[in-house]
Every structure is written in C-alpha cells, then in structure tokens.
Ligand SMILES: Nc1ncnc2c1ncn2[C@@H]1O[C@H](COP(=O)(O)OP(=O)(O)O)[C@@H](O)[C@H]1O
C-alpha cells in the first residue's frame with residue numbers, strides 16, 4: 001500500500017490538505033488554506049471554530065456539494081466528486097417541507113432515492129417514536145415547536161441509513177433548554193444507530209458532551225489548531241456537564257479558542 | 262385551556278362577521294345617500310341614474326344582460342388560462358436555462374412597463390374582429406404578472422432545501438416537482454389574482470373596439486343611446502363576473518394555506 005492508501009484505509013472521512021478558494025481572482029476568498037481532518041468509522045467528531053472560518057465549506061466538500069480547489073476529500077476511501085447516498089446532512093434550519101406531515105417529511109429521502117416507501121414506513125414511525133413524536137406523526141411543521149422540527153429533521157437524516165452523518169450547527173437556532181434536550185436525544189440515538197459523525201458547533205459544551213474527539217479551528221483561513229480526545233464513556237447522561245472533569249476540558253478548549261484573538 | 266380556545270374562536274368569528282359587515286354597511290350607505298339626494302335635487306337622469314333606476318334597468322333588461330355574460334366571461338377565462346399555462350412554461354424555461362433567462366427576462370420586465378392597452382387595436386389588425394383578437398389581447402396583458410411572479414417564486418426556494426435535495430442525489434425534475442414548484446405555488450396564486458383582473462380588462466377593451474356581443478359591447482350600445490342606467494347595470498354585471506373569478510382564486514389560495522398547514 002502507498003502512504004496515501006494507508007491514510008485512507010484508516011479514515012472513514014478524510015480531508016487531505018484541502019484548500020478552498022471562492023471566486024478565484026481579484027476578489028477571491030480563501031475559505032480554507034490547507035486543512036487535514038480525519039474521522040474513523042463510528043467516531044463522532046466535533047468541529048469548533050469562529051464564524052466564517054470555513055466549517056460549513058469543509059462539510060459541504062465532504063458532502064460532495066462543493067469541490068476543493070486543491071487537496072482531496074475521501075469518504076469510505078473513495079474520492080468525493082458528487083453527492084452520495086451513504087452521506088446524510090443536517091442543517092441549522094430543519095428545512096422541512098411545510099405541506100408535508102412529520103411522517104412524510106421523514107420519508108422524503110426515501111421518495112427521492114426511489115426506494116419503497118411502504119417498506120420504510122415502519123422504520124420512520126419507529127424513529128419518530130424514539131424521539132418522542134409518536135403523537136405528532138400527521139402534524140405539519142407549522143404545528144410543531146422548533147425543537148420538534150429539528151427532531152423530525154434528525155429522523156429524516158437517519159431513515160435511509162447513511163453511513164456518515166454531517167451536521168452543520170443543527171441546534172444553534174434552538175433555545176438553551178431545548179438545545180440540551182436535543183443533545184441528549186442525539187446521544188441516545190447514536191447508541192442505536194452507530195454512524196460516523198461530523199458535527200459543527202459554536203458551543204464548547206455541546207461539542208464535548210457529544211463527541212469522541214473535538215477539533216478546534218482557527219479563524220479564516222481555517223486550520224486545525226487542536227485535536228482533543230474526550231474521555232467519557234458512552235452512553236453519556238447530560239448530568240456529566242456539571243462534573244469537574246467536563247468543565248476542565250471545556251476550560252482548556254476555551255483557552256485554545258481565545259488564544260486566537 | 263379549552264375555555265380560552267373557545268373564546269378565541271368565538272371572537273375570531275365575530276371579527277370575520279365584522280370584516281364583512283363594515284364594508285357592506287359603507288357600500289349600502291353610499292347607495293342610500295345617492296338615492297336620497299337624487300330625489301331632492303334637480304339633475305339630468307341620463308348623467309347619473311338613481312340606484313333604484315339601475316335596479317329597474319337590470320330587471321327590464323335581465324335576459325339581455327345575462328346573455329352577454331358568457332361571451333365576455335368565457336374569453337376572459339380562456340385568456341387567463343392560456344396566460345397561466347404559457348407563463349408557467351416560460352418561467353420554468355427561464356429557471357432552468359440561464360441563456361433563455363438572460364435573453365428574455367430583461368425584455369419581459371421592460372415590456373411590463375409599457376402601457377399595454379395601447380396595443381389593443383393592433384391585435385384587431387392581426388387577429389381579426391372575432392373572439393381571437395380579444396383572446397389574444399387578454400393573454401397578452403395578463404401573462405406578465407404570471408411570468409414575473411413565478412420566476413421569482415421558483416428562484417426563491419430555500420437554498421438549503423435545494424442543498425438537501427442535491428445531497429440526496431435528487432434529479433432536477435425531482436427537485437422541481439417535489440420542492441421548487443410547491444414552494445412557488447403561493448407566488449402563482451397571488452399572480453393569478455392580478456392576472457384574472459387584467460384578462461377581464463383586456464376583453465372589455467377588445468369589446469369596446471370591435472365586438473358584436475359581450476358586456477363591454479353592451480356598455481357601448483347603451484352609451485350610444487344614452488341609456489346610462491343600462492350602462493351602469495352592465496358595469497355591475499362585470500363586477501359580479503370579476504368577483505366570481507376572483508373568489509375562485511381566493512378559495513384556491515385558502516386551500517393552499519390549509520395544505521401548507523398555515524390555517
Ligand atoms: N459560495 C460562496 N462564495 C463566496 N464565498 C463564500 C461562499 N461560501 C462561503 N464563503 C466564504 O467562505 C468563508 C467561510 O464560510 P463558511 O464555511 O460558511 O464559514 P463557517 O461555517 O465556519 O461560519 C466565509 O468568509 C464566507 O464568506
């Protein structure tokens with residue numbers, strides 16, 4: 001095996017010296033200079049970094065929705081050139097279809113992928129039940145709270161069983177209490193649906209609670225300036241956020257982020 | 262909790278009664294004052310007939326009026342339907358073909374500013390004095406809002422949702438039918454409200470120029486004989502036709518809101 005093959009084999013998601021320049025030329029924006037990032041199979045990794053440092057851009061390249069200017073992005077060892085079924089996405093906005101019920105919104109990917117909706121119906125209902133929405137299967141987004149909508153969006157991202165889940169600040173728009181609830185919901189789901197996860201957030205606490213590893217990015221153009229393993233056993237309960245060790249880790253990460261300014 | 266909900270629905274239904282009652286009250290008060298003044302002032306009846314005289318004209322000319330509804334309404338509706346379909350097609354074309362959009366859109370927006378009524382005699386010249394010229398003109402003046410709103414609607418679909426579709430490897434057609442088009446429907450409906458009104462105007466103007474039938478034609482005939490009461494009766498009938506079409510679209514718009522879960 002060549003060096004690069006070894007590198008790829010070990011990582012489910014791999015960004016290798018990735019550079020991204022928007023609008024090359026006079027008015028160009030260097031979003032990412034040269035970033036390396038790898039996520040092993042079944043690992044949950046968070047990306048922490050200031051606004052505009054290129055986190056979303058990196059995620060979009062991994063999803064195959066943007067192409068790197070230089071360097072390579074690989075998922076499952078294969079280079080990403082266009083979107084693939086084995087990768088799921090979640091955004092800050094739940095982006096549900098307003099005219100569809102929760103259940104139909106969850107089944108939306110199944111329709112797009114032209115799989116048999118009847119076969120996935122039970123899986124969709126099970127997922128919605130897992131996140132506590134069994135009473136809301138036929139409700140439309142306008143009748144749900146912000147947290148409920150984002151729960152539907154999680155179910156939608158999981159229903160077609162992608163291997164990798166990319167989440168771009170999925171809970172940033174929620175209030176603090178709902179956000180904590182959603183962290184626990186995601187943590188519990190992760191126990192049953194072992195996926196490879198890459199999670200972008202501004203919240204240090206959220207990153208530490210959810211992740212096996214936290215990556216800290218510098219301001220634009222983004223580089224990885226810290227790569228920290230989180231030692232807590234899974235499944236985790238939200239009560240650990242009050243522990244001294246948890247807060248020590250958060251404090252350390254904060255100092256890393258602050259050292260940027 | 263239930264009592265709060267109950268009072269809310271009660272007060273909202275009261276509010277909707279008031280919403281309908283207030284404008285009706287104003288309308289009939291004005292009619293009443295108008296009628297009252299005509300009895301106590303000296304004025305030529307041929308200029309402004311009193312409301313009761315208009316009502317009488319409607320009764321006396323009932324079959325004349327009703328038989329002229331269809332020629333006007335059918336051409337207006339036909340023009341509106343054609344404008345909607347063609348306008349929709351053109352906006353789809355412009356959404357998916359950058360070249361078409363760059364070439365066509367500025368022209369359409371520019372043309373939109375031109376007073377389109379001025380073109381009416383040309384349509385008679387091109388399409389003759391039968392219904393074709395009126396239909397053509399109705400399409401011509403009612404198509405602009407459809408194209409412009411629908412193009413905006415198709416363009417304004419939430420880009421994150423488009424990204425979601427792309428990430429799910431959706432084809433362009435899937436994204437169009439499952440996401441873009443439903444999201445643009447409210448734009449289409451509000452454009453249709455404008456468009457049906459314009460189609461009516463188009464047909465009436467066409468009838469003023471050439472027609473041998475229709476409510477617009479009836480207005481001209483009554484004008485020639487200085488039968489102002491019949492003129493106003495025809496105008497009233499035109500109002501009813503317009504209101505009927507408008508309320509059909511308003512109902513479609515309501516159903517759409519329900520479908521979106523907003524009502
Ligand atoms: N499509 C684009 N065209 C031009 N510049 C862009 C585009 N997308 C992002 N950028 C720029 O790239 C930088 C990184 O953006 P982004 O990845 O969204 O940051 P983050 O998600 O970390 O807040 C920002 O300066 C942003 O303005």
Ligand SMILES: [Mg+2]
Nearest residue numbers: 055056057168
């Ligand atoms: Mg972002």
